[in-house]
Amino acid sequence: MNNKLQGKDLINIGIFTAIYFIVIFAAASIGFIPIFIPLISVIVPLVGGIPMMLFFSKIKKFGMLTICGVLLGIIMLLTGMGWWxxxxxxxxxxxxxxxxxxxxxxxxxxxxxxxxxxxxxxIGAFIPIVVTRDAYYQSLLPGYGQEYADTLMAYMPDWILPVLLIAAFVSGLVGGLIGRKIFKKHFERAGIV
Incomplete structure (x- = not known):
C-alpha cells in the first residue's frame, strides 16, 4: 500500500474538515451568550464526533488528521477566532x-x-481569553459592549484552561461513542473492528 497521501485522501480531508467545521460552527453559535462560552469545549467535541468518526473510517494514511487539525486552525483564524x-x-x-x-x-x-x-x-479558541486576558477584554468592548465582556470574563477565570481541556477530551470520547454507534454498519463494512 502506498503510504503517501493521494488526491483522494486530500479530497476526503477537505470534505470532512468542511463538514466538521459547519457542524461545530453551528453548535458553537451558542457562544453569543457569555454563560455558554465554556460549554463550547463540551458541545463542539460532542457534535463533532459524528462526522469525525465517519472520517476516521476513511483514514488509512499518516498525516490526514494533522492536516485536518491545521486546516481547522486556519479556518478559525479566518473566522476571527485568533491564531492559537x-x-x-x-x-x-x-x-x-x-x-x-x-x-x-x-x-x-x-x-x-x-x-x-x-x-x-x-482549547486554542480559549487560550487568548486567559493568556492575553486584558487585551482580549479590550478587544471585546467595541463590538460586544462592557456588559458582555464583563460577563464573559466572569465565566472564564484564569484557572479554566485545564478544566476546558479535560472537558473537551471527555466529551470527545462521548461524541466518538455516539459517532461510532451511528456509523457501526459503516465501520463493519470497512473492516474496522
Whole structure:
C-alpha cells in the first residue's frame, strides 16, 4: 500500500474538515451568550464526533488528521477566532495521527479515544481569553459592549484552561461513542473492528 497521501485522501480531508467545521460552527453559535462560552469545549467535541468518526473510517494514511487539525486552525483564524487554534490543531492532530498509525487504522474502539485526543484542539479558541486576558477584554468592548465582556470574563477565570481541556477530551470520547454507534454498519463494512 502506498503510504503517501493521494488526491483522494486530500479530497476526503477537505470534505470532512468542511463538514466538521459547519457542524461545530453551528453548535458553537451558542457562544453569543457569555454563560455558554465554556460549554463550547463540551458541545463542539460532542457534535463533532459524528462526522469525525465517519472520517476516521476513511483514514488509512499518516498525516490526514494533522492536516485536518491545521486546516481547522486556519479556518478559525479566518473566522476571527485568533491564531492559537493552528498550533493546537497541529499538536493534537499529530498526536492523533500517531495514535491512528499505532492501531494500524483498524480499531474502532481506539478511534473513540483518538477522537477524544483530537477534540482537545478546541482549547486554542480559549487560550487568548486567559493568556492575553486584558487585551482580549479590550478587544471585546467595541463590538460586544462592557456588559458582555464583563460577563464573559466572569465565566472564564484564569484557572479554566485545564478544566476546558479535560472537558473537551471527555466529551470527545462521548461524541466518538455516539459517532461510532451511528456509523457501526459503516465501520463493519470497512473492516474496522
Amino acid at each position: 487554534c493552528i498550533p493546537t490543531g497541529l499538536i493534537f492532530g499529530l498526536i492523533s495521527d500517531f495514535m491512528m498509525k499505532a492501531c494500524d487504522y483498524k480499531n474502532a474502539k481506539r478511534e473513540v479515544l483518538i477522537h477524544g485526543v483530537f477534540s482537545m484542539w478546541v
